[in-house]
Amino acid sequence: MGEPEGQLGEVVAALAAGRTAAQVVDAEGRLAWVSEQMQLLAGVAEGTDLGIGRHLDEVLEREVWNDLLTSEAADTLRHELHPRLADPTTTPLWVLSLDLRVGGRHRTVGMLGVTLRHPDGSPLGAVLIYAPLLPARVIALVTEGDEAMFERMADLSAPAQRPAAVVFADIDGSGPLSRRLPTPVYFELIRGVTTAFDELVARYGGIVGKHAGDGASAYFLSDSHGSDAAAASAALRVVQELPGVVADVVAGLAETGAEVRAEDCRMNVGAHWGAGLFIGQIVTGGRLEVTALGDEVNECARVEQVATGGQRLVTKNLVERLDDDTAAELGLRPRGLTYRMLAELTRDGGASSGKAERDAGSLAVHDLG
Structure with a gap:
């Protein structure tokens, strides 16, 4: 028929x-x-x-x-x-x-x-x-989100192992900054940075993970992008562009009279690759989010914790997912990059973290900054 x-x-x-x-x-x-x-x-x-x-x-x-x-x-x-x-x-x-x-x-x-x-x-x-x-005002709130990202989240109703790139980011020195700025101004800053991060992730086909305070995370699934190389490229594109979009947020806030400068709001970033992350939805009465579990998620969090002063640390595992074409689009020459063990950075004045050295000290990382 x-x-x-x-x-x-x-x-x-x-x-x-x-x-x-x-x-x-x-x-x-x-x-x-x-x-x-x-x-x-x-x-x-x-x-x-x-x-x-x-x-x-x-x-x-x-x-x-x-x-x-x-x-x-x-x-x-x-x-x-x-x-x-x-x-x-x-x-x-x-x-x-x-x-x-x-x-x-x-x-x-x-x-x-x-x-x-x-x-x-x-x-x-x-x-x-x-x-x-749903009440009309609730529907209106939902429609403010990125439709394509919501569709990607809907595809993850059944948790399963999926290869993906992971990105963690937070503001360097946010504690002193929060004490120095008026609370309403600090709130506007965090809201602006969070929004900019989410929009950047959506632009490159990722899924926003948990937000905690000034911290943010995102996942870029091979299934969504069509290949490991494309997913890794999307994650690295976000890492490259994040300082610029955050600087725009700070500049906009400064125009309102707030005493905040770009150097006050540098983003520490960690990015890693997970070959078999367990990814799926968490839906409760108060939230809908996608989360990922696996050793590589914990390792990525440790990488971000070690980053300091606006460092953007990407792991060798992630960079080596790129092929020649995606690397060229990013302006990277993977064969010319050098790496250091994460444990070296903690000993050389980076953020000291016993957990970081224990859980991810042997990871090879490169600072894109």
């Missing part, structure tokens, strides 16, 4: 253009169309038989829809839809609250149903549109 034609086809075209999670059934209650967004919500693979052309009662028994809709939701849908298709006197607009299983978790969503009729009142079909049950 192909795409619906006639008036039902016009409805489908409008829904497709609106990027809605929706289904369309015809006058006989047969599934006529499923939007791309609905398929993504259900997590179906390309080419999956969705039951197009089959009666909805049969369709809802299929595994793909059983996995998405709870049995109570499917029963509610049946009991509400069929009488509305058959009786032209029913209200054409109706709303249900349904429980879905998304990413292994139950989520309550609103379903807006619209029954469609021909000019003579005979049934044409119905549209079923699924949307979150």
